[in-house]
Amino acid sequence: MCHEEEKIPYNVVEEFDLMDGGDPTTPPRFSCEQCGGEMYPEYYKEVQGHEYKLSDVL
Ligand SMILES: [Zn+2]
Structure with a gap:
């Protein structure tokens, strides 16, 4: 949110x-x-092959 990168x-x-409940539609978030x-x-x-990109949510 503040554009800090880690x-x-x-x-x-x-x-x-x-650990996040095994929902394959949501990527891990920190x-x-x-x-x-x-x-x-x-x-x-992720393991099941789903790909997530930051550009998907921006
Ligand atoms: Zn921040």
């Missing part, structure tokens, strides 16, 4: 994705340490 290792994102807003992965391809 590099998160793929395996950490994947772990988050598996809380921004700067503003508490939601961070969306710039690019993420």
